[in-house]
Amino acid sequence: MLRPLLLVHLFSTTLFFHLHLLPSSAEAGAANSTVNATDYIRTSCHTTQYPDLCYTSLVSYADSVQENPARLARVAIGVSLSRANRLAVYVRNLTIRGEYGPDPRAGAALHDCFSLFCDAVDQMRGSLDQMRRLKGEGEELAFEMSNVQTWMSAALTNEETCTDGFEDVADGPMKTDVCVRVVKVKKVTSNALALVNSFVANSKVMSP
Template structure:
């Protein structure tokens, strides 16, 4: 009886045990992709934020610099869009007190963040349509760089608009949120630049 029982146990062990993924054990490709993201993020200005914001996309990124740049732009776009919605809600509720400068700063912030969202959306669409190589790729990547740089400038314009606003909870809250978006956008632009360098693309 002992041998049949051992065979039954062996059958259940081989056929019913969880796979590596089911058991929560990362595959070797995921580990390699995670390491790739960590190393790539070392080139950014905010490497810890870069890694934590992108590591969950390791399986789709693998070790592809174009995919990494595209995902980074997508994360930046999503973050900026959430802030634009947040600022819009503040303005619609009138949550800025009696100071007209605060109201103006909020409206301007919403406007420039709308521009930043459009610019990052254009960058993301361009990254999805990249050609293999040559002058056309250089032109496309030049567009991406220009739009991402413009988006970062628009985000900085938002905080600049609060310089003449009296300190208070609303100003601190919005400016702190904008700083986080700027950091994510800065990282995305850096990864775009790294992709260009890795691809040996000469921007005209």
């Protein structure tokens, strides 16, 4: 992975998300009302493992999502990417400051966690780019979405592996803090993957 380049764009992803992820105002203006879009997001979130978190993290994008499952999946990936970015920066700062005590296993777990989150960020960026460039139908769309599913699943696995790395680390404030933060990001990523899978399933149903 291109770590130096990744660290440069860790701080710019939120801006990228707001400038490039969402549809144009003209496109959004042709869709249904915000009330219907809000209800759509709430209903769609019922397919996720953490529906309340799903709704609260995505409802502010209702005007842009409207009732479009592809947009909803795209926004969910963007939200997950933004949060993973912030956590990667947070963990990186911990490693730089050496705030993990004398236990060498703690330092190793932190470095591994940062590396894993860098990989997860790369994978989610690939997913987001693919979602923004969807052009196919039928088998071509299935291939494009299989890439998104693979990358999002891999990102979630990397996040889970981060917490696994702390199992042999002695309990303490740093371990608790990092693991709690990672679990929050994992939940958002899990929800994003569920919405991607839901979009894929609905696309297959609608295919001739």
